[in-house]
Amino acid sequence: MSTGETWTQIEAALSRDPAEGFNSAQEACSRYADEPGRLALIVRHADGTSERWTYRELDRAAAKAGRMFARAGLRRGDRVAGLLSRQVESWIVALAAWRSGLVYVPLFCGFGTDALAYRLRSSNARLVVAGHQWRDTLEAALSALDEELRVFTVTGPRGSGLVRGDESFWAEWDRSAADGPLAATAAGDPATLLFTSGTTGDPKSCVMPHSALLSVLPFARFSLGVSSRDLLFTAADPGWAYGLYSTGAAPMAMGVPRVLYSGDFDPAAWVRVLREEGVSSIAAAPSAYRKLLSVLRRQGAPGELTAAAAAGEPLDADTAASWADAGAPPIRDGYGLSEIGMVLADLAGDSPPQPGTLGGPVPGFTVRLVHHDGEPVADGESGLIAVERPKYQLSSGYENRPDDWDAKWRGDLFVTDDRARVLSGGRWQFLGREDDMIVTSGYNVSPVEVERVLTEHPGVAEAAAVAGTGRRGGTVVRAVVVRAEPTAPAEELEAELRSAVSRRVGAHAAPRLFDYMDALPRNSVGKLLRSALRSQTEDPHAQP
Structure with missing residues (x-):
């Protein structure tokens, strides 16, 4: 399906022609108000009470x-x-x-x-x-x-x-x-x-x-894959675009009933709500899926759950594999940005997701890899993710920083700060933010690639990779590790981690420096703060 055909299909499902006037509340809610019993929202509370809203x-x-x-x-x-x-x-x-x-x-x-x-x-x-x-x-x-x-x-x-x-x-x-x-x-x-x-x-x-609502309807239709027959558990906070639009207003505009849990994050409570409400689809951040695993391993996956979607941070292969091993549906990963919308994702009906990669562009969007000047990279090379100006996009500008908005565009191409590569089979691999890349011994090292390997080790609960200073100067890969069970000698763990990264990513990417923390620094929405790790003064017990 061409991008033009996608948008024609999206527009055809609206209650009115957007060229003649468009209102988000009309499309997300009012259009269904003449159906008295049509369920829109179930809100479950920590005390066991609930609300049902048509x-x-x-x-x-x-x-x-x-x-x-x-x-x-x-x-x-x-x-x-x-x-x-x-x-x-x-x-x-x-x-x-x-x-x-x-x-x-x-x-x-x-x-x-x-x-x-x-x-x-x-x-x-x-x-x-x-x-x-x-x-x-x-x-x-x-x-x-x-x-x-x-x-x-x-x-x-x-x-x-x-x-x-x-x-x-x-x-x-x-x-x-x-x-x-x-x-x-x-x-x-x-x-x-x-x-x-x-x-x-x-x-x-x-x-x-x-029209921002229109920009995320392709993601809801083709990646979430939900319809009015589904019941969607949306874990994302509506203070952000993924919760307010991608998994909020967009499913509502499709007539999809949703379930919210108003309490603090509680894996057991979440799984209980999934079972009791008969939820068929869930959308959450990868960090939430990691925390749900312990409950799923004990209880198994809810029987009516048929789809799962993730976005907001890289989905590591270990979490994705463990989730599927527990009997839950494979997690469809997604990548988006507040400026344009959800533009890369695993699509419903395609081949099963491959952990650590993305299926490709969401219908309606043309995405490519480019250099900083907007010129395309050669096949097989990594580049900055760039999106051709779509018919509908999530944002129309930065109100407080208009010059920064203009600087993102190369003609009709929005160039992000995120780096990725397209693999031989056509799937996309997210490598991290451009300013997070580690340059060591003349090589560009993706911290995301290193972290995927580190976190798969059973002795590692969390890990981050940032640039550090080697014992003899120069930049090396520094691994900051939260240990799962800090009983084995650190030297043994570090040797295993270096070997694994060397084997799977390359010797140039193997950590030369290790630090240990009780928890990684994250911002208020759970995203890793690499800048905080980079600003720390490490104890340079580094290999040359």
């Missing part, structure tokens, strides 16, 4: 929230932030903003004070809806702002979390009529302002138009 109920809830925001003085184009997690309020607020012509600003609940203050200030948010669990952190962030924001708090038991001056989200919602503004938005009008994770500098604020 599309009609969500649509009405969003209309009431839209009226509530209008009564608070918000008008089309204003920004409303949500400090919310895997809970129904995330979707009520997002849908209310989109249908009203407001701009939704999702905030990840793992952010600290400075991160929240930066995003609230940069986005020019006028109102924030916050869960009671994060109200104290928000208060500290608000104190750093020059402008006052209205706060609507989703209170806890007996009204907990409400700070003087706040308004109770549900109390104000109860007092609102279901007649909130219904804006006639165009596909290119802004719908969401979502900040990148900021792993390489200040976070960039991605302007996501209403």
